Amino acid sequence: xxxxxxxxxxxxxxxxxxxxxxxxxxxxxxxxxxxxxxxxxxxxxxxxxxxxxxxxxxxxxxxxxxxxxxxxxxxxxxxxxxxxxxxxxxxxxxxxxxxxxxxxxxxxxxxxxxxxxxxxxxxxxxx
Amino acid sequence: xxxxxxxxxxxxxxxxxxxxxxxxxxxxxxxxxxxxxxxxxxxxxxxxxxxxxxxxxxxxxxxxxxxxxxxxxxxxxxxxxxxxxxxxxxxxxxxxxxxxxxxxxxxxxxxxxxxxxxxxxxxxxxxxxxxxxxxxxxxxxxxxxxxxxxxxxxxxxxxxxxxxxxxxxxxxxxxxxxxxxxxxxxxxxxxxxxxxxxxxxxxxxxxxxxxxxxxxxxxxxxxxxxxxxxxxxxxxxxxxxxxxx
Ligand SMILES: Nc1nc2c(ncn2[C@@H]2O[C@H](COP(=O)(O)OP(=O)(O)OP(=O)(O)O)[C@@H](O)[C@H]2O)c(=O)[nH]1
Ligand SMILES: [Mg+2]
Ligand SMILES: [Zn+2]
Ligand SMILES: [Zn+2]
Ligand SMILES: [Zn+2]
Numbered sequence: 570x571x572x573x574x575x576x577x578x579x580x581x582x583x584x585x586x587x588x589x590x591x592x593x594x595x596x597x598x599x600x601x602x603x604x605x606x607x608x609x610x611x612x613x614x615x616x617x618x619x620x621x622x623x624x625x626x627x628x629x630x631x632x633x634x635x636x637x638x639x640x641x642x643x644x645x646x647x648x649x650x651x652x653x654x655x656x657x658x659x660x661x662x663x664x665x666x667x668x669x670x671x672x673x674x675x676x677x678x679x680x681x682x683x684x685x686x687x688x689x690x691x692x693x694x695x696x
Numbered sequence: 697x698x699x700x701x702x703x704x705x706x707x708x709x710x711x712x713x714x715x716x717x718x719x720x721x722x723x724x725x726x727x728x729x730x731x732x733x734x735x736x737x738x739x740x741x742x743x744x745x746x747x748x749x750x751x752x753x754x755x756x757x758x759x760x761x762x763x764x765x766x767x768x769x770x771x772x773x774x775x776x777x778x779x780x781x782x783x784x785x786x787x788x789x790x791x792x793x794x795x796x797x798x799x800x801x802x803x804x805x806x807x808x809x810x811x812x813x814x815x816x817x818x819x820x821x822x823x824x825x826x827x828x829x830x831x832x833x834x835x836x837x838x839x840x841x842x843x844x845x846x847x848x849x850x851x852x853x854x855x856x857x858x859x860x861x862x863x864x865x866x867x868x869x870x871x872x873x874x875x876x877x878x879x880x881x882x883x884x885x886x887x888x889x890x891x892x893x894x895x896x897x898x899x900x901x902x903x904x905x906x907x908x909x910x911x912x913x914x915x916x917x918x919x920x921x922x923x924x925x926x927x928x929x930x931x932x933x934x935x936x937x938x939x940x941x
Contacts, residue, residue, distance in 0.1 A: 571810055571840070571841040574728070574808070578731070582725050586723055596718070600727065605870055606844060607840050607841075608844075653869075654873065654904050656873075656903075657903075664902065664905075665907050668873075674727050675724060675725060675727060677722070678720050678721055678722045678724075679720070679721055679723065680719070681719060681720075681721055682718045683717050684717055
């Protein structure tokens with residue numbers, strides 16, 4: 570469950586950035602995750618939901634954009650999408666491949682508002 | 697009609713939801729930045745003393761601790777080593793290492809199924825790096841998480857034992873891809889496990905990382921250990937040109 574540690578990092582960034590920008594509520598967070606990171610988007614979202622509870626991002630949607638693996642052949646410089654972690658050059662069949670995409674793990678942006686979130690259960694004020 | 701998707705918003709009521717106050721904040725920050733910075737700091741500690749730090753990863757029970765015990769016995773005298781042991785719960789592995797007269801620090805990770813850079817840094821406070829040649833860091837037995845966390849190591853080694861199946865590398869491509877050396881362990885058991893083909897295991901590794909060096913060995917009968925020792929000494933020599941002999 571390394572998703573826990575990743576989400577802890579995510580929450581730290583969101584909390585910092587939200588207060589820096591005076592955001593009262595975060596409604597949507599977008600992260601980019603390369604397929605060489607062994608991160609389960611579903612676990613990431615479940616974990617985020619838990620960590621976000623009671624914070625500025627309570628109830629926010631986590632959008633996980635997965636990024637496929639791309640390689641560059643060190644033999645002939647061909648760039649190609651790596652299918653199923655099979656690192657072999659389609660042009661020269663070489664197997665000395667540099668990873669040029671697929672190791673991303675970062676937050677891209679989040680949507681915030683300066684007003685607090687609408688209360689789920691608006692308290693009834695009798696009068 | 698629908699209060700959730702906003703399809704009932706008209707120009708007249710839109711402002712009531714404060715829609716115009718929403719804005720997108722661009723961030724672009726690495727989610728593991730705190731860990732990665734700490735890992736870089738750990739590496740500085742290692743480099744300051746010319747210590748070769750090697751991260752040993754595998755599934756549970758592939759023979760990491762047994763290999764370290766055999767390695768301690770097989771290294772030439774004068775090569776000084778220490779071990780950091782990662783385990784969910786117990787001190788057992790560190791005690792096994794200490795019996796050979798080698799300093800060993802146990803990190804019990806509790807809930808975390810991997811070591812991270814801060815845990816390793818904590819262990820460094822209990823360890824004298826001066827005069828060390830190799831620091832072995834045995835990661836928690838787990839083929840997924842440990843590959844995601846830089847702990848400041850110079851090299852990653854992955855173990856696959858012949859009792860695990862020769863298709864394992866293909867199932868854990870991320871960890872295989874992160875490896876600098878693969879060891880096929882417990883080869884003394886090969887005569888009893890006809891399902892395991894060393895050729896297929898090698899192909900499985902090489903399909904993911906064509907340049908990956910692979911050594912077959914047995915911690916029990918010592919076969920193949922000399923190649924592993926040679927690999928280690930070559931790495932030590934890179935960091936200690938003067939002391940290498
Ligand atoms: N036959 C044989 N058994 C081995 C060999 N190496 C380890 N074993 C056995 O495999 C089991 C697990 O070995 P360990 O060295 O504890 O494995 P490990 O990877 O450190 O295990 P964890 O730290 O719990 O993940 C033990 O029963 C060892 O005796 C070997 O080369 N040959
Ligand atoms: Mg062990
Ligand atoms: Zn983990
Ligand atoms: Zn090529
Ligand atoms: Zn330090």
